[in-house]
Amino acid sequence: MDRRSFLKGASVGAAAACVSTVAEARPNLEPAPEALGMLYDSTLCIGCKACVAACKEANNMDPVISGDDLQYDSAKDLSGDTLNVIKIYKDGTAEVKDHEENGFAFEKRSCMHCVDPGCVSVCPVTAMRRDPLTGIVTHHTDACIGCRTCMGGCPYNVPQFEYDEAFGRIHKCQMCNQAGLERISKGGMTACAEVCPTGATLFGPRTMLLEEAKRRTNLKGGDTYHYPRGDISKPESFHEKDLDANYVNHVWGETEAGGTNVLHISGVSFDKLGMPPLGDRSYASQSETLQHTIYKGMALPAVALAGLTYFVKRNKDKDGEE
Numbered sequence: 001m002d003r004r005s006f007l008k009g010a011s012v013g014a015a016a017a018c019v020s021t022v023a024e025a026r027p028n029l030e031p032a033p034e035a036l037g038m039l040y041d042s043t044l045c046i047g048c049k050a051c052v053a054a055c056k057e058a059n060n061m062d063p064v065i066s067g068d069d070l071q072y073d074s075a076k077d078l079s080g081d082t083l084n085v086i087k088i089y090k091d092g093t094a095e096v097k098d099h100e101e102n103g104f105a106f107e108k109r110s111c112m113h114c115v116d117p118g119c120v121s122v123c124p125v126t127a128m129r130r131d132p133l134t135g136i137v138t139h140h141t142d143a144c145i146g147c148r149t150c151m152g153g154c155p156y157n158v159p160q161f162e163y164d165e166a167f168g169r170i171h172k173c174q175m176c177n178q179a180g181l182e183r184i185s186k187g188g189m190t191a192c193a194e195v196c197p198t199g200a201t202l203f204g205p206r207t208m209l210l211e212e213a214k215r216r217t218n219l220k221g222g223d224t225y226h227y228p229r230g231d232i233s234k235p236e237s238f239h240e241k242d243l244d245a246n247y248v249n250h251v252w253g254e255t256e257a258g259g260t261n262v263l264h265i266s267g268v269s270f271d272k273l274g275m276p277p278l279g280d281r282s283y284a285s286q287s288e289t290l291q292h293t294i295y296k297g298m299a300l301p302a303v304a305l306a307g308l309t310y311f312v313k314r315n316k317d318k319d320g321e322e
């Protein structure tokens with residue numbers, strides 16, 4: 001076989017492998033059989049940040065002092081010291097809560113505990129893990145090599161690296177269930193849901209939370225609803241509230257990027273709250289399909305071998321000429 005025929009054959013083989021594997025794209029993972037999560041209802045959130053303080057206490061993390069505020073934890077975003085943060089959307093005069101025009105709304109940021117997590121898929125050493133029963137996604141420092149690949153695999157920019165530490169580590173919300181805390185495996189709930197005074201952060205089985213979210217998003221302005229607090233499977237209490245504004249008729253996390261165990265609902269559209277534009281395919285299913293596409297039928301090695309052979313032959317030809 002001459003050089004031209006070999007290269008042509010290798011290219012055709014690689015292309016054929018790509019085409020055949022695209023047809024076999026791996027589907028999104030399904031929610032774990034006993035998936036646990038949280039429902040954050042922006043319309044109930046009063047921005048008290050009790051959940052931020054409770055999260056810091058549970059995870060033994062230092063306060064972050066921002067700007068001129070020298071007395072209180074005032075973290076503006078997730079970081080190596082902040083696993084949960086409350087942000088605000090504001091427009092114009094910002095007078096009316098849960099309104100897009102001249103209004104404002106709160107938004108909670110923490111790990112979404114994706115059903116098919118990109119961070120788990122890309123981690124080369126399985127330091128990011130998805131619990132097969134509950135779907136909770138945890139990071140394991142003892143296995144982590146600090147490569148930060150997980151940061152690029154997350155559509156929500158959640159894993160945070162301690163850049164200011166000599167031996168920095170990755171941090172993210174572990175749904176209060178990492179070794180040494182284990183609130184969930186001991187039958188409890190997350191610290192942020194337990195402390196939330198309005199039930200804006202609600203803990204429980206994903207299926208129950210999703211049903212609750214859909215009941216709420218079908219309500220209309222003026223309707224009265226009984227909102228549970230704490231754990232939806234055994235609520236500590238309920239409170240009654242008349243709906244001031246309509247919900248956006250969408251549950252964030254039902255399908256986005258394969259779905260999440262932490263669901264969000266809101267009176268303001270999710271793009272205004274800073275959620276990224278995502279399709280229904282998970283990052284993990286796409287990236288794993290691509291990896292398999294490249295390696296299927298030894299496509300990548302064939303192309304690499306073709307390239308190497310070409311350069312070896314060219315150098316040999318040159319040597320022969322000299």
Ligand code: SF4
Nearest residue numbers: 111112114118119154
């Ligand atoms: S939000 Fe990011 S860090 Fe959390 S599970 Fe999903 S991909 Fe992983």
Ligand code: SF4
Nearest residue numbers: 055084173176190192
């Ligand atoms: S589940 Fe725990 S770690 Fe995660 S945001 Fe809530 S309090 Fe923080």
Ligand code: SF4
Nearest residue numbers: 045046048049051196
């Ligand atoms: S504790 Fe509840 S009401 Fe307060 S900021 Fe957190 S989610 Fe909102």
